[in-house]
Amino acid sequence: MSRTSIPVDATTKERLDDLKRDDETWDEFLQRVTTTEEPIEAGAWSDEEADRAKESIRNARENWG
Numbered sequence: 001m002s003r004t005s006i007p008v009d010a011t012t013k014e015r016l017d018d019l020k021r022d023d024e025t026w027d028e029f030l031q032r033v034t035t036t037e038e039p040i041e042a043g044a045w046s047d048e049e050a051d052r053a054k055e056s057i058r059n060a061r062e063n064w065g
Helices: 010-019 026-034 047-063
Strands: none
Touching: 010 026
């Protein structure tokens, strides 16, 4: 895998430092912030949708094996 450097000014680096999680590498951070996938947010489903999902999981577990 090749490596590269991306020069940024101190202000930009500070802003990036504030967004980066302590447990991730810079590469992981940049991948996270540039992903096109929409993250699942808490409360994204209505109660009805959540109940249907739970029921589907329950049924799948009962029918497994």
